[in-house]
Amino acid sequence: MFRDSVGPFKYFTGITSLAQIATREDRVCVLNILGGESSEVTPVGHSWSGGNVVFGTSPGRRGQVLETPAGNIPVYNNVREGLEAGHRFNCGVVYLPPSAADDGVVELIRVNPELNKIFIPTEKMSVHDAREIRALAQSRGIDIFGGNSLGVADSWNQVRIGGALRGDRPGDTLRKGSIAILSNSGGFTTTIAQYLRMGGWGTTTLVSSGKDVYIHYAAPEFAFAFGNDERSQAAVLYCEPGGYYEFDAEFSKPVVACVVGRWKSKLTRAVGHAGAMSGGGDDAASKERWFMEKFGVDALFTPDRPVCSAKGAVVTNIALIPAALSAVMARNGVKPDFAPEGTMELKPWFGSNMGLALPKDIDLPVVPAVAPYDSQVEALARHVGSVFARESLKDASGASQMDAKTQLTRLNGVSMLDAAQVPLEGNVGLALLKETGGPNDRKLVNVGIGAFLNLHGDATLAAAQAAREAGNAPNAVLAAALAIVGPRRTERSRALTRELIERFAQAGLRDALDEHFDLTPLLQAGGATLLGSEPDPRAQAMLDGLHARGARSVFVRFVESLGGHPSADAVLAAISATLGWGPLMRKRVSRLTVECLPAWLQLFGTLLGASVDASRHQPTRFCGIAEAELLGQRSLGEVAYVALLHAAPGASELFSFQTLVGLLLSNGPGTISAQGAKGAVSSDGPEQPERVQLNKGLLGFLSHCGYAHGGNGYEGVAFLLDQFKDSGLADPGSAAHGVDLAALVARYVDTYARYKSDKKLSGNLDIQKIPGVNHPVFKDKPVNHDPREVFVAKLMAERGEHNVFHDFYRALVQKLYDEGVSRNVYCVNIDAVIAALLLKIVWPAYRSGKIGADALETAAFTIFLYARMLGCAAEIDDHLNRGRNMDTRAPASACRFVA
Numbered sequence: 001m002f003r004d005s006v007g008p009f010k011y012f013t014g015i016t017s018l019a020q021i022a023t024r025e026d027r028v029c030v031l032n033i034l035g036g037e038s039s040e041v042t043p044v045g046h047s048w049s050g051g052n053v054v055f056g057t058s059p060g061r062r063g064q065v066l067e068t069p070a071g072n073i074p075v076y077n078n079v080r081e082g083l084e085a086g087h088r089f090n091c092g093v094v095y096l097p098p099s100a101a102d103d104g105v106v107e108l109i110r111v112n113p114e115l116n117k118i119f120i121p122t123e124k125m126s127v128h129d130a131r132e133i134r135a136l137a138q139s140r141g142i143d144i145f146g147g148n149s150l151g152v153a154d155s156w157n158q159v160r161i162g163g164a165l166r167g168d169r170p171g172d173t174l175r176k177g178s179i180a181i182l183s184n185s186g187g188f189t190t191t192i193a194q195y196l197r198m199g200g201w202g203t204t205t206l207v208s209s210g211k212d213v214y215i216h217y218a219a220p221e222f223a224f225a226f227g228n229d230e231r232s233q234a235a236v237l238y239c240e241p242g243g244y245y246e247f248d249a250e251f252s253k254p255v256v257a258c259v260v261g262r263w264k265s266k267l268t269r270a271v272g273h274a275g276a277m278s279g280g281g282d283d284a285a286s287k288e289r290w291f292m293e294k295f296g297v298d299a300l301f302t303p304d305r306p307v308c309s310a311k312g313a314v315v316t317n318i319a320l321i322p323a324a325l326s327a328v329m330a331r332n333g334v335k336p337d338f339a340p341e342g343t344m345e346l347k348p349w350f351g352s353n354m355g356l357a358l359p360k361d362i363d364l365p366v367v368p369a370v371a372p373y374d375s376q377v378e379a380l381a382r383h384v385g386s387v388f389a390r391e392s393l394k395d396a397s398g399a400s401q402m403d404a405k406t407q408l409t410r411l412n413g414v415s416m417l418d419a420a421q422v423p424l425e426g427n428v429g430l431a432l433l434k435e436t437g438g439p440n441d442r443k444l445v446n447v448g449i450g451a452f453l454n455l456h457g458d459a460t461l462a463a464a465q466a467a468r469e470a471g472n473a474p475n476a477v478l479a480a481a482l483a484i485v486g487p488r489r490t491e492r493s494r495a496l497t498r499e500l501i502e503r504f505a506q507a508g509l510r511d512a513l514d515e516h517f518d519l520t521p522l523l524q525a526g527g528a529t530l531l532g533s534e535p536d537p538r539a540q541a542m543l544d545g546l547h548a549r550g551a552r553s554v555f556v557r558f559v560e561s562l563g564g565h566p567s568a569d570a571v572l573a574a575i576s577a578t579l580g581w582g583p584l585m586r587k588r589v590s591r592l593t594v595e596c597l598p599a600w601l602q603l604f605g606t607l608l609g610a611s612v613d614a615s616r617h618q619p620t621r622f623c624g625i626a627e628a629e630l631l632g633q634r635s636l637g638e639v640a641y642v643a644l645l646h647a648a649p650g651a652s653e654l655f656s657f658q659t660l661v662g663l664l665l666s667n668g669p670g671t672i673s674a675q676g677a678k679g680a681v682s683s684d685g686p687e688q689p690e691r692v693q694l695n696k697g698l699l700g701f702l703s704h705c706g707y708a709h710g711g712n713g714y715e716g717v718a719f720l721l722d723q724f725k726d727s728g729l730a731d732p733g734s735a736a737h738g739v740d741l742a743a744l745v746a747r748y749v750d751t752y753a754r755y756k757s758d759k760k761l762s763g764n765l766d767i768q769k770i771p772g773v774n775h776p777v778f779k780d781k782p783v784n785h786d787p788r789e790v791f792v793a794k795l796m797a798e799r800g801e802h803n804v805f806h807d808f809y810r811a812l813v814q815k816l817y818d819e820g821v822s823r824n825v826y827c828v829n830i831d832a833v834i835a836a837l838l839l840k841i842v843w844p845a846y847r848s849g850k851i852g853a854d855a856l857e858t859a860a861f862t863i864f865l866y867a868r869m870l871g872c873a874a875e876i877d878d879h880l881n882r883g884r885n886m887d888t889r890a891p892a893s894a895c896r897f898v899a
Contacts, residue, residue, distance in 0.1 A: 013221055014116050014141045018180055018205035018229035022154040022161050024049070026117070027089040029082060030056040031096055031104045033066055033075060037121065038095040041164035043068035045151070048170045049159040054089050055082040080111045091117045093151075093162040098122055101147065102129035109140055119162025120146030123212065130214035137216075145217045148210030150186025155193075155203045156231060165206060166190040177202015177337040178231065179325065182222045183238035184211040192236055192258075192318055195344050199322025200336030204232045211240055218245035227252040233334060236321055241283045247290050254332060255312040256301075256324045257291040259284050262316070288314055301327070319344065349377045352586060384505045385584040385591040390687060392887040393678060395670070399878035400871065402668030406787050407777055407830075411666045411874055417791045420662030424637040424866075425449075427665060431870040432593060432600055432877055433583045440513060441579055442635070443551040445601070448575040450631045451542050451568070452605025453639065454622040460484045461617055464610035474611065474862045475705040481610035482695045482702070485603055490694070493598035496530060496573035500555055501584070501591060504577070512581035513552045519561055527562045530570035538568040542575075545631025553578040572598045590881050592689055599694050600873060607698070607869055608636075611862050612643045637661070640866055644859055645842055646850065652733060652801060653841050657863075659792065660837045663830065664864055666871030675888065676704025677872040681879040682888045689880050697879075701872035705865065713860035715771040716835025720805050721846075721853065723748060730847070732804045732840045739804060745811045753821045772832025773813060784827035792833050805836035838863065 015021055030042055033056025046053045047070040055074045056066060062081065065072035076082040079092075092108040092115060094101050101122040108115055118137065125147040137144050145152060151163020155174040160166075163186060166173045173194045179201050183189040186208040193203050207222060209215050219237065226235050227250075234254040239246055241261045262284040292298065295312035299305060301324040307313065310331040313324040326336060349369035369377045388398070402409045409416050412434040419427055422436050425445040429437035437445070455461035460481040467480035507522055532539075543566070546556060555574035559566045580594030609622070616623045622630055623642045630639065641649045641657050649657060668674070680700025684692040705711075727739045752770065759767050778784040793810075796803060809828040816822040838860055845851040851859070 013143055013224065015143050015221075015225050016228050018207075018222075018225045018232055019154075019156070021117075021205050021207065021225070022152045022157060022159040024052075024157050024159060026052055026091050026159065026161060027087075028053045028091040028093060028161055029079060029087070029089040029108070029112075030073075030093045031079070031108070032056075032058060033073065033095070034058040034061060034064065035095050037164075038093075039066060042066060042073070042093075043070075044164070044168050044170070045160040045162075046070055046073065049161070052159065052161070054087040055085070057082065079107050083112060088114060090114050091119065091161055094118065094120045094122060094146075096122055098125050098129075098147075101125050102133050105133040105144070106136065109136055109142060115140075116142055117161075118142060118144045118146075119149060119151055120144065120210075120216075121149055121151065121163050122146065123148040123210075125212055125214070127214050130212065130216070134214070134216060143217060143221075145207065146210045147212045147214075147216075148186075149217075150189060150208035150210075152208065153190075153206045155206070163208060165208060166193070173197060174206070175202040175338075176204075178204065178233040178334075179337075180204045180222075180226050180229065180232040180235040181206040181238075182219060182235065183208055184215075184240045185238055186210070188238050188318060192238060192321060195318060195322050196236070196325070198340060198342045198344050199326060200338055200340040201322065201325060202337040204229065211242070213242075215243065215245060218243070219249035220245060223249040223251050234325060234329060236325065238318065239287055241287070244282055246287055247282075251294065251312075254310065254328045255291075255295070256315065256321055256328060257287075257295075257312065258315050258318055258321055259287045259291065260316060284316075288316070349373060350381065355586070382505070384501060385589060385594065386587040387590060388882045390882055390884050393669075393682075393879055393883045394888045397669030397674070397678075397875060397878055398882050399874040400666045400669050400674070402670070405777070407775070408787060409666050409668050411871060416663055416665055417788065418662075419665050420659045420792070421795070422662060423635060423658055424640060424661055425635060427662060427870055428604065428636070429579065431665070431874040432589075432597060433580060434588045435583055437579070440552055443546070443549040444553065444575045444579055446634070446636050447542055447545040447549065447551070447631050448572060448579075448598075448601040449605040449608070449636055450545065450634070450639065451538055451572070452602045453609040453630065453643075454617055454627070455481075455606065455609045456617040456619055460606055460610060461614050465614040468613070473706065473711065474858055475702040475710065475865060478607050478610050478865060479699050479702040481606055482603060482698050485606050485695045487693055490599035490602055492567075493569040493572045493576070493602070494595050496570055497576045497598055498591075498595050499529060500558075500573055500577040501580075501594065504555070504581075509554060509581070510585060512554050512578045514554055515552065515557075517554050519554075519558050522558060523561055527558070530559055530566060530573075531562060531564040532567040533565070535565045536568050539566050539571045541627055541631055542568065542571045544628065546575075548628070548632030555581075569598070572601065576601065592881060593877055596694060596877065596880070603695055603698060604869065604873075608640055608643060608866065611865070616643075644862055644866070645845065647845060649841075655799070655801070656803075656837050656841055659795070660834060660841075660863060661867040663788065663792070663834065664867035664871075666868070666874070669875060672704045672709045673701045673868055673872055674875045677701040677875050678879050678883070679888045681876050682883060682886050685885040686880050686883040687885050692880055694876065697876035698869060698872065701868065701876075702865070705861075705868070707861070710864045710868070711857065711861040713831065713834050713838065713864060714857040716831050717839050717856055717860055718853070719771040720808070720835055720839050721856075723808065724805075729804065729843070732843050733802050734804075735802045737802075737804045741804070741808055741811055744808065745815045748812065749815045749819050749821060752816075753819060756821065770812075772809060772829055772835055773816075774826040775829040778827040778829070779824070781824070783825040786827045786829045788830045789828045789833050792837075803836050803840050805839050806833065809836060835860075 030038055030053055032038055046068050051070040053073050055076060057078055058075050059077050061075050062077045064075045094104040096104045101120060105118055151161055151165055153160040153165045153174055155176050160170055173190050175197050179196055181189055181192055189206050189208045209218055226232055237257045239259045291314045296309045297307050299307040301307050301313040301315050306327050308327045313328050315321060315324050347367050348364050351366050400409060400411050412430055414430055425442040426436040428445050429435055429441055463484055464477050464481040467477045503522060509517060555577045559570050559574045576597035580597055583589040584594055612623060620627050637658055677697050677700045680697045681692055686692055723744055729737060729739050756767055775786055778786055809832045813826040813828055817825045842851055
């Protein structure tokens with residue numbers, strides 16, 4: 001039994017003082033020195049400690065070295081080889097997996113009689129192995145630290161052994177002082193040291209005990225050596241639930257104990273550190289009580305109630321340790337080691353509340369940054385917009401995501417169910433600016449896109465018409481037009497947008513709608529690039545439209561205030577800069593995105609315009625709508641409705657149309673159309689974004705659409721037409737539609753049941769599915785629901801909207817089950833909803849003969865293209881900002897040849 005000034009101690013220990021744990025005389029051997037963890041941390045500790053590692057082992061790698069700033073460390077196959085080569089050491093570090101760590105300890109002890117300390121970073125060693133090596137080490141007078149230890153360090157000796165305490169820069173935290181630290185957590189060991197340093201307290205020896213079930217160098221051993229260390233005037237202990245080590249420790253000097261993990265008392269198994277068990281009387285609350293009894297206090301130390309004694313204090317937050325320690329040491333007449341160096345409180349150097357009004361208590365004030373960060377922060381503050389890291393986007397997206405369970409897609413964080421309640425012009429902002437925007441933004445979008453709808457006399461219309469007359473599908477017709485809208489058509493407006501952003505950012509503009517922003521300095525600098533030599537009819541029409549709508553914009557006001565004749569490109573640039581300014585200031589989008597915005601507005605206008613026959617483009621009218629009305633009154637959704645369906649919509653029809661477009665915006669980044677768009681960008685090389693042709697990105701989307709992806713909505717329409725062809729239905733939106741739905745459903749179910757039975761009797765199991773019914777995802781319950789269909793049904797019911805086609809589908813799936821044709825109640829999927837919405841809209845025109853079945857097919861396909869152009873534009877913009885060159889290729893290993 002060992003005796004010293006602190007009295008009897010029940011374990012043999014070779015260490016009598018904390019000063020002996022890590023010294024400059026210690027020499028170290030590292031097992032598995034070339035392993036992933038050791039090769040990272042050993043060079044740092046070796047160099048900071050003056051070169052204390054003499055050699056390492058790694059089976060089969062004799063002759064290799066581990067390079068360090070303090071010189072190369074030789075590597076041998078095993079410990080004996082290193083000793084035979086003349087190296088001597090007294091400390092072993094074991095970087096081995098749990099199943100092999102005990103063998104490493106045994107090897108160290110058996111071949112090296114000079115060994116007196118072992119450090120084990122290995123986590124989750126078995127209790128059996130831990131007990132065996134403990135017994136072996138005790139019999140040889142060897143102290144073990146760990147397992148699950150991040151090692152030890154000594155601030156006085158400037159030594160680190162067996163781990164990564166304070167990472168790559170130990171000297172930044174480990175300042176010489178008078179406080180010892182014992183911590184169950186390796187990371188918190190040096191975090192506590194940093195907190196202490198900020199409070200004016202330096203450190204002596206730091207021990208990361210680890211928190212395996214069996215802790216070799218725990219609180220009793222630490223307390224014994226702490227009592228004998230003349231350097232250490234007080235200690236800090238960081239404790240977690242599990243084990244009775246702290247209960248057995250006898251302290252002869254002041255201690256601050258930080259006990260954490262009260263929440264673990266609700267658990268029934270270990271979490272985190274393996275020893276952090278609950279339910280055995282050694283939980284956090286019990287440990288708090290142990291320390292309070294040792295220190296003679298009746299409560300925890302808090303800022304509001306700083307309870308402590310000369311013996312110590314108990315806290316539950318490491319941030320309170322410096323204050324508690326200072327209070328305890330003041331009771332003992334001891335001042336801090338040096339002047340406080342600051343605090344560890346959060347001191348934000350920049351911030352954004354994203355427009356939210358936060359309570360004062362949590363709205364942290366921005367403070368000046370310390371050098372050299374102050375200049376960097378200042379540069380960031382001057383930077384407009386966000387910058388995104390580039391990565392592979394082959395099977396990823398920063399724009400869209402789909403929940404595989406519910407099939408609900410989100411575009412820039414907004415569910416397609418919510419997007420279905422936003423007008424078409426609002427979803428333009430959602431796709432490209434990540435915000436649906438307010439009424440003013442939508443006015444700007446209506447003018448920005450509306451100005452490019454009428455293609456009369458333009459080559460784009462001629463190309464589209466030629467493709468249409470050649471019998472091409474709608475996607476190919478639009479592709480013919482967009483192929484002409486190349487970079488040269490949009491480069492001027494993009495350059496002017498770039499100029500406006502630069503000038504107004506330097507002028508300090510924060511709000512693009514600020515009617516009181518002083519334009520005088522900007523006007524004095526001139527703006528010749530924004531003006532033309534003669535009046536521009538398109539520019540004037542756009543300005544008239546903005547005024548008629550009451551749209552606000554600092555940028556438009558600036559362009560108009562220049563005098564002379566603003567160009568159409570300048571007005572489009574002013575609209576784009578206004579739309580993008582808020583998202584830029586909020587760091588939601590990049591400058592690149594906003595600089596591309598005028599090109600997108602022109603491309604969207606061209607796509608919508610090219611979707612209608614050339615005969616509907618006239619010098620001053622589009623689809624019968626006069627230019628002044630088009631730009632000054634009509635919404636983009638209304639105009640698209642008229643273009644597609646040849647009639648002005650009522651409120652109900654427009655809402656159904658809007659809902660349909662919103663639902664179709666995106667179906668996740670894995671769709672064929674999205675992959676086509678991403679591939680088109682990737683092949684141009686987004687890492688040099690100026691080379692990427694935006695129209696080609698949309699061509700990639702269009703080329704990857706077809707009758708199976710995009711035009712398949714017609715299948716549901718054709719099915720409904722067949723069911724209702726002799727029904728006499730006049731108004732599908734009326735609750736009193738007069739159709740005997742039950743009879744219609746029964747007739748079809750009877751026909752389908754006989755068809756299915758005949759197929760089975762003939763041995764042909766290739767049974768045709770009912771369009772819009774069932775979905776492979778929604779078939780795990782007796783009654784299946786597509787949440788998108790449920791949402792639309794509820795939305796329409798709340799508005800008092802009726803749709804007999806939707807009702808038919810719901811009745812159909814129930815009847816199929818009731819008659820035993822299906823084993824469960826199939827879901828009505830989103831394709832059926834799309835078909836029902838579209839057919840309700842066009843039913844009057846179809847019934848009157850104004851629109852035929854072939855035109856319905858074109859309408860079903862085109863409305864998909866209207867919506868998906870926005871979703872794919874979002875993918876293109878995302879890929880432009882984040883993607884790598886050619887990162888959508890399939891690896892060769894994933895490709896196969898089919899003979």
